[in-house]
Amino acid sequence: MLDHDLKEQLRAYLERVTHPIELVASLDDSAASQELLALLRDIESLSPQVSLRTNGTEPRKPSFAIHRTGTDVGVRFAGIPLGHEFTSLVLALLQVGGHPPKVAAEVIEQVRNLEGEYVFETFMSLSCHSCPDTVQALNLMSVLNPNIKHIAIDGALFQDEVNERQVMAVPTVLLNGLPFDQGRMTIEQIAARLDSNATQRDAERLNAKAPFEVLVVGGGPAGAAAAIYSARKGIRTGVAAERFGGQVLDTMAIENFISVSYTEGPKLAASLEQHVREYDVDLMNLQRAEQLIPAQEEGGLIEVRLAGGASLKAKTVIVSTGARWRNMNVPGEQEYRNKGVTYCPHCDGPLFKGKRVAVIGGGNSGVEAAIDLAGIVDHVTLLEFDSKLRADEVLQRKLRSLSNVTVIVSAQTTEVLGDGGKVTGLAYTDRHNGESQRVALEGVFVQIGLLPNTDWLKGTLKLSPRGEIEVDARGETSVPGVFAAGDATTTPYKQIVIAMGEGAKAALSAFDYLIRLPVAEVEEAAA
Structure with a gap:
């Protein structure tokens, strides 16, 4: 065996x-x-x-x-x-x-x-x-x-x-x-x-912590890099993360991380955490940030309030809260989430063996999902809003070679259909002629991109129309002492290697900010 x-x-x-x-x-x-x-x-x-x-x-x-x-x-x-x-x-x-x-x-x-x-x-x-x-x-x-x-x-x-x-x-x-x-x-x-009683005990423990010189909010590749670069400067560093590893934990094959020809998300996330723990970093997992309160005066303390009722204070904050899967925002999607509507073909594909499914999205993620699912399910229908697929040509060629895949372009998904307990179909509008169509199926795999995790920052930091944190070349935001890095920012190209570089840059910028503060302010804030 x-x-x-x-x-x-x-x-x-x-x-x-x-x-x-x-x-x-x-x-x-x-x-x-x-x-x-x-x-x-x-x-x-x-x-x-x-x-x-x-x-x-x-x-x-x-x-x-x-x-x-x-x-x-x-x-x-x-x-x-x-x-x-x-x-x-x-x-x-x-x-x-x-x-x-x-x-x-x-x-x-x-x-x-x-x-x-x-x-x-x-x-x-x-x-x-x-x-x-x-x-x-x-x-x-x-x-x-x-x-x-x-x-x-x-x-x-x-x-x-x-x-x-x-x-x-x-x-x-x-x-x-x-x-x-x-x-x-x-x-x-x-x-x-x-x-x-865990929430109350946790809040009491967090509230008792002394202010950090750098507080990193988010534990993905950008947050891990920021924490390591900060800790190596010998300054008091903390990381508050809802789940350390972030979106990397939901990634299967990683083949473009330079110098590593192949790895998988959970393995990389474990390596990131191990590396962070090699330094004097206060890693606070299972902590979701809910509010950022800027310093009341230049050089003062910034406050981050957490979902469990606790708050952390820091001289500088690096926001690296990443992004999440984008929803279709159509009737039936939330009702049938995890009852046929899913976002992970690698995880959930085997549950649909021999069944009919749809993949929403014609980019690389959508086409890769359709290819993977075609080997498991009875039939895959791929729907793309645009008039053509946007995936790499090599992936499109592979998709076209599969006999149990149907590709429909210019298709606007309008509703997920179900019987109250599970998905039974999908409705879409043909954008060529405006006609409504229905597809009978048992599963819907949504692969239409990402949304930044920045809702908690609205009204505090300047955000782009897409909800991304606006940053300059140094990773600085619109609020003094607050920096940002990774998929939550306006930095183009959402890639692991780019997020790590941006996290390191934000940490160096935060350190530069700290050393330029008047000595009295630094000593007072750290007291």
């Missing part, structure tokens, strides 16, 4: 297991069950600490549990956790086997102290790069707290259950049989949701 190199890597990992673990498989006569059995036998053969039995009673087959022998500590998988979920499998083996997790001590204590009974089910797909974070977070929580149970379910393998429970996006998490949340989640986020 596993090749030689992978076996040797896994063997080395399993040497860290300190408590015996037992694999308990629930199987039937299917080919998938035989594949899972081969995988589990390989794992058993790699460590004397691992045993296997095949008399499990889990109703989902194939599935298996990983138990710490003699205890009720364990996690479960329904499916064969390969692809992006192989790392989740390895971590589950180690953590159930007693290897300590790389999580802050206060988070571990918070999870252990959660009261109540929690049964989580996570529907994921093996091609989803957002799913492992959620699966790994809930697996670890089930290891730390015996009152928490979790099973990760491969939606592509259990299509009947996906259809019955109307799961149309991954990861989808259910708690005690009811919807809990969708999308990438960290252990800190989930624990905060379950801990009713």
